[in-house]
Amino acid sequence: MHLDPFALHRPTSVDETVRLAGSLAGRFDYLAGGTDLLPNYKMHLNLRPNLIALEDVGELRGHGAGRFGAMERLAELDDDPAIRAEYPVLADAVGEVATPLVRASGTVGGNLLVETRCFFFNQSYFWRESLGFCLKADGDRCHVVPQKEKCYATFSGDLAPALMALDAEVEVAGPAGRSRRPLEALYDAAGDGIRRVHLAPGELLVAVHVPAASRGLHGRYKKLRVRPSYDFPELGVAVAGRWDGDRVASLRLAVGGVEPHPRRFDALTEPLVGSALSDDRLRALADEVMRQLRPVHNTFLLPDYRKRMIGVYVRRAVDEARRGSAS
Ligand SMILES: Cc1cc2nc3c(=O)[nH]c(=O)nc-3n(C[C@H](O)[C@H](O)[C@H](O)COP(=O)(O)OP(=O)(O)OC[C@H]3O[C@@H](n4cnc5c(N)ncnc54)[C@H](O)[C@@H]3O)c2cc1C
Ligand code: SF4
Structure with a gap:
């Protein structure tokens, strides 16, 4: 496997990056740490002739006060004890x-926009x-669910569910200026599975913002691999949640690694706020999340097993977050 030649561009500001992206009119990819993109290029997966390296764009760096720059390395978060203290669910996920080697290069933005995965891809x-x-x-057909319309490759980033549980927003820059949107709105849940995010041509992820209200939430991220x-x-x-004695004061739950996009389950967790979370109610929550998610056979573990583990992991994550709040 080898890398085909490409032109490398190195802008130094967000404005210059967006202008450059406009001039390359879709014939480029952004390059962050390259830990996902470059292996895919070596496998000749959807190559583009230009790469816009984000390394020198200073505004994309740094983290603090609820802001996480898109180019912040995962190792920077992993090494920061404040992340564990303020956002335990994010510390778990990072x-x-x-x-450690991949985290030294991999970035927050690259993780949120990581390519979806499948045996056949x-x-x-x-x-x-x-x-x-x-x-x-x-090609023009799917080997997993035989048809020609939709790709079921799995979203396999760890940070997205954790940041969704923290109610994060993403800041995006593009030809039309800057905007913010809830993280879950970044993912194209209704699309064909190939276009995986709602980003207009040339739009750049600048940063992730976690609201002050999410600081100090008790949380856990449980990963099956x-x-x-x-x-x-x-x-x-x-x-991620808060407990007032036995009563749930707030609770958010998000799941990734199963479908083509990560999902947040507010409709199931909001009715639980204000009451005690008995074992029966926790089991009902876990069963319903499990019922709603549909893994397909395109990763290593069989879909039936992954589906059953959803219930187990939801129960464990909520229970451990709740016990963390009591300690
Ligand atoms: C051996 C191995 C194991 C891995 N295991 C895991 C794992 O367990 N969990 C996990 O989550 N990931 C895993 N990854 C995937 C990857 O390393 C991480 O997701 C990493 O955080 C990606 O970040 P990056 O900066 O390297 O992204 P890149 O590869 O540079 O980019 C990924 C995608 O995001 C786009 N992009 C990047 N930044 C921006 C931006 N600011 N604006 C717009 N588009 C952008 C790129 O164009 C590209 O499409 C693994 C990778 C390898 C090689
Ligand atoms: S699910 Fe897999 S085989 Fe089907 S289109 Fe997507 S990547 Fe290809």
Whole structure:
């Protein structure tokens, strides 16, 4: 496997980056840490002739006071004890991404926009050619759910569910200026699974903002994966909440690693606010999340097993967050 030649551009400000993106009219990818993009390029997955490196854009760096720059390295968060103290669910999730080496290069923005994954996609060109290409790259059919309209590749980033549970917003810059939107609105839940996010052509992720009200929420991120030292999530459950004695004062739950986009479950958690969370109610919550999510057979673990583990991990995450609040 080798990298084909590409032109590398190195802007130094957000405005210059957006102008450059406009002039390249879709024939580029942004390059952050490159830990996801460059392996995909080596496998000849959806290559573009230009890469816009974000390394020198100073505004994308740094974290503090609820702001996380898109180019902040995951290792910077992993090394900061304030993250563990203020946002335990995020500290859990960051610490579970890949390996220390990948976290030294991987960034917050790259993690939120990581490519979706599938057995039939994360393969070399020759492997894919021998079977027949698929919808997501070079082909016109899906090998997982045979049809020609939708890709079911799995969203496999760890940070998104944790940041959703913290009610985060993303700040985006584009030709039309700056805007903010809830993190969950970044993901294209109703789309064809190939266009995975709602970003207009050339739009750049600048930062993630976590509201002050989410600071100090008790939380846990529970991740199912094959090799605990290394692998992408086969399931990731994030919980953040507050308890007033036995009563739930606030509770948010989000799940990634199962479907083509991460999902937040406010409709199930909001009715629980104000009352005690008995074992029966927790089991009912876990069962309903499990019922609503539909893994397909495109990752290592079988869908039936992943589905059953959703219930187990939701119960564990909520229970551990609740016990953390009592200690
Ligand atoms: C061995 C291995 C194991 C891994 N395990 C995990 C894991 O367990 N959990 C996990 O979550 N990830 C995992 N990853 C994937 C990846 O390393 C991380 O998600 C990482 O955080 C990606 O960040 P990056 O900066 O390297 O992204 P890049 O590869 O540079 O970019 C990823 C995508 O985001 C786009 N992008 C990046 N920044 C911006 C921006 N500011 N605005 C617009 N678009 C942008 C790029 O164009 C590209 O499409 C693994 C990778 C490897 C190689
Ligand atoms: S889910 Fe189907 S279309 Fe998507 S990557 Fe896998 S085989 Fe390709």
